[in-house]
Amino acid sequence: QVRLVESGGGSVQAGGSLRLSCTASGRTQSAYIMAWFRLAPGKEREFVAGINWSGGSTVYADSVKGRFTISRGDPKTTAYLEMNSLKPEDTARYYCAARFGNQVTTRFADFASWGQGTQVIVSS
Numbered sequence: 001q002v003r004l005v006e007s008g009g010g011s012v013q014a015g016g017s018l019r020l021s022c023t024a025s026g027r028t029q030s031a032y033i034m035a036w037f038r039l040a041p042g043k044e045r046e047f048v049a050g051i052n053w054s055g056g057s058t059v060y061a062d063s064v065k066g067r068f069t070i071s072r073g074d075p076k077t078t079a080y081l082e083m084n085s086l087k088p089e090d091t092a093r094y095y096c097a098a099r100f101g102n103q104v105t106t107r108f109a110d111f112a113s114w115g116q117g118t119q120v121i122v123s124s
Helices: none
Strands: 002-007 010-013 018-026 032-039 046-051 058-060 068-072 078-083 092-100 118-123
Touching (some): 002 092, 032 068
Antiparallel strands (some): 002 018, 018 078, 046 058, 092 118
């Protein structure tokens, strides 16, 4: 199992930027993908972005393409989500997730490890 801790959320005005971080611990010797999901009030949990072990493969939701960038640090136990041109509809609690393997998937049910989440509020 991989334990995940997110940080970097906060409040920002529309058009602003935030950078989220997710640090993994535990069974980190095996290859695993990392992803970000978000949950807004009254909405279903939504996939945002995912990245494979090497960082060479990334997947984004259409709603964030061109604005958000997911990356992996060195060591690979940390993933980042750079969020630019933020919109009020990006307001949500953002969760980091991980699953063993090297194929990026967008399905919530495929991920076994989850962080506690970090809140992002974008005001107009």
